[in-house]
Amino acid sequence: MTDAHPGRDSAPHDPTAPDAADPGAADDLPGDVLEETDELDDELDDLDGDVVDRAAPSEHQLAGGAPRGLGILLVVAGLAGLWASIELVLSEIIIAKDPSASLACDLNPIIGCGSFITTWQAHALGIPNAVIGVGAFGGLFAVGLMFLSGARAGRWFWRVLVAGVAFATVAQAFFLYTAFFVIHGLCPYCLVVWTVNIPVIVHVIARAAQAGHIRIGRRLTRALVMDRWIVVGVLYAAIVIFALVHFWDQWMLLAR
Numbered sequence: 001m002t003d004a005h006p007g008r009d010s011a012p013h014d015p016t017a018p019d020a021a022d023p024g025a026a027d028d029l030p031g032d033v034l035e036e037t038d039e040l041d042d043e044l045d046d047l048d049g050d051v052v053d054r055a056a057p058s059e060h061q062l063a064g065g066a067p068r069g070l071g072i073l074l075v076v077a078g079l080a081g082l083w084a085s086i087e088l089v090l091s092e093i094i095i096a097k098d099p100s101a102s103l104a105c106d107l108n109p110i111i112g113c114g115s116f117i118t119t120w121q122a123h124a125l126g127i128p129n130a131v132i133g134v135g136a137f138g139g140l141f142a143v144g145l146m147f148l149s150g151a152r153a154g155r156w157f158w159r160v161l162v163a164g165v166a167f168a169t170v171a172q173a174f175f176l177y178t179a180f181f182v183i184h185g186l187c188p189y190c191l192v193v194w195t196v197n198i199p200v201i202v203h204v205i206a207r208a209a210q211a212g213h214i215r216i217g218r219r220l221t222r223a224l225v226m227d228r229w230i231v232v233g234v235l236y237a238a239i240v241i242f243a244l245v246h247f248w249d250q251w252m253l254l255a256r
Helices: 031-053 068-097 129-148 155-183 188-210 218-226 228-246 248-255
Strands: none
Touching: 068 129, 068 188, 129 155, 155 188, 155 228, 188 218, 188 228, 218 228, 228 248
């Protein structure tokens, strides 16, 4: 009996071609092709994991550790803040010996530290703020080294660290107000302290919230973790723009 559809299945079957329906057909592929395929699949899995888990804490963070980047930031910020604080202490010693002495940090009528270290705001807690800064930034440097070594701190330690940066936030806001509206000038060493304080504040809060050591809300935590440096950049830009606008007339006089 002849086939009613002579055109169907008329193409010859190639016995050497892998059958798509045969689950073992992939085993017939060359080894190097299989290896490249497996590597590509692994890379795609890693990319998918990065997209999904980028804001999620690692096991090391959940156990009280910190990312290497935070450790480096604390070390660099600690060293810079320690240097600025020591320079302010030395400047205070010079002024204490000779009130009319000229300080190297007095650069122009706007930027200088001489008008700062003699005010009560520079001794708000009864001792020079710079002395407190030496201790605080020295401790920050030590914490950075601790995290870089892979140490894991308890939740209480992270909360103390967050409390410390919260205090630094309030203090910085106070000194910014004092500089702009009371003293009407900018202390160069204070500018160094402000510059390193901002990323430390943002990153410590972000990482502490990411690991669940503090609670600030899931959406805020995710936004802060994902956009830490954007937040830092916005704060930098706000201070720079305000300083340019607030002291515009003085800048123009200096430019003449």
